[in-house]
Amino acid sequence: MTNLIGAGIFGCGGISENHLSAINSITGVEPILLFDIKKERAEARAAQFGGTPAESFGQVLDDPRVKAVHILTPHALHAGQALMSLSRGKYVLCEKPMATTLADAKRLMRADPEARRLCVIFQNRYNKSTEMAKRIISEQTYGKIITIKAEMTWHRDAQYYSDDWHGTQALECGGVLINQAIHTIDLMLYLGGAPEAVKGAVTTDLLEGVIEVEENAHAVVKFKSGIVGLLYASNSFGISEKPTLRIVCETGTLVLNGSDLLLERGSECNILVRSEGTATLGKAVYGDSHIHQISEFYRCIRNEEPFKIGAREAYNALWAVLSIYESSRTGRWVRYESIDLSESTQM
Ligand SMILES: NC(=O)c1ccc[n+]([C@@H]2O[C@H](COP(=O)([O-])OP(=O)(O)OC[C@H]3O[C@@H](n4cnc5c(N)ncnc54)[C@H](O)[C@@H]3O)[C@@H](O)[C@H]2O)c1
Secondary structure, three states: OOOOEEEEEEOOOOOHHHHHHHHHHOOOEEEEEEEOOOHHHHHHHHHHHOOEEOOOHHHHHHOOOEEEEEEOOOHHHHHHHHHHHHHOOOEEEEOOOOOOOHHHHHHHHHHOOOOOOEEEOOHHHHOHHHHHHHHHHHHOOOOOEEEEEEEEEOEOOOOHHHOOOOOOOOOOOOOHHHHHHHHHHHHHHHHHOOEEEEEEEEEOOOOEOOEOOOOEEEEEEEEOOOOEEEEEEEOEOOOOOOOEEEEEEOOEEEEEEOOEEEEEEOOEEEEEEOOOOOOOOOOHHHOOOHHHHHHHHHHHHHHOOOOOOOHHHHHHHHHHHHHHHHHHHHOOOEEOOOOOOOOOOOO
16 A cells, blocks of 8 residues: 555553554554564564564654654653654654643644644543533533533552652653643643633652652632633542543533533433443553544544644643642742744754
């Protein structure tokens, strides 16, 4: 097939299973080179899904068959690997978070202001429940949003943090907010609207002295629309529950519960979307929607269309995460730092 799109993989750990199985389910896309600093991981994934283990990052970028790369490495590496890949003419699909500093986030936005080369994974935007909630909110079916609450309580114990990057400031660059709750924060801002300011605090409790990153976080978010939202996120719970987002509108409350969507009106509660709950790859809490976003990524490449979630779209959630860290350090509100892409590009 002449217009085959070859994929390169950086990072062959847990989430690479979701990406590689999606790649193999898309006609005309195939894995070419897989790189991991632990070569046995690249070998294992190549044996499972196809492609060849690469010797280096550079080998993947040098190969003209590789049109698109998937960045599935520890957080601190994302922005640098994405910028390098973009500069070599590759399409980039980067796992969240796209960067770990706002300066790097802006570099990515400047490198691809129209979202034609870089796409950032926030797969939960592709859940049927999210799509329906977005439509209901845009059409104001139950009136305007009055307030919004996001809660994510998961279980991450010392075992989870025992590898060489989770729990470290150098590579994970944060804990429950930047790794787990960033999905719920992204949905909160995607559905709730543009943020204006945030104030919050983070703590390390059960795993104090074991990990360098936060386990618990709370924040108050002021939106430009004037509403106020609440966020609570924890990795200290005994189990990992479905994250919930309560969006209180004038005449009804939408409740996103994992991939389900409920509508509460007075004493009535109706299920608008019931997920099939069939997540079979990775952890069930990742949901089922990687396949939808990855399929769209390749469809956009083929059709030369912009991606739905480029760096600009991924910015607000990262801004909120990094601003809660700042607020926790200073005890102050952090105002939204709007995106001025006119400054000169410094890569
Ligand atoms: N969207 C989601 O729901 C979701 C779920 C899980 C993980 N993730 C994200 O995916 C990324 C990877 O997470 P994971 O759970 O697969 O972690 P993991 O630890 O299982 O895998 C990361 C892999 O990267 C490799 N690596 C480290 N440095 C490297 C380098 N310089 N070059 C190439 N490979 C390198 C490691 O050896 C490891 O195999 C993270 O950004 C994480 O936040 C997203």
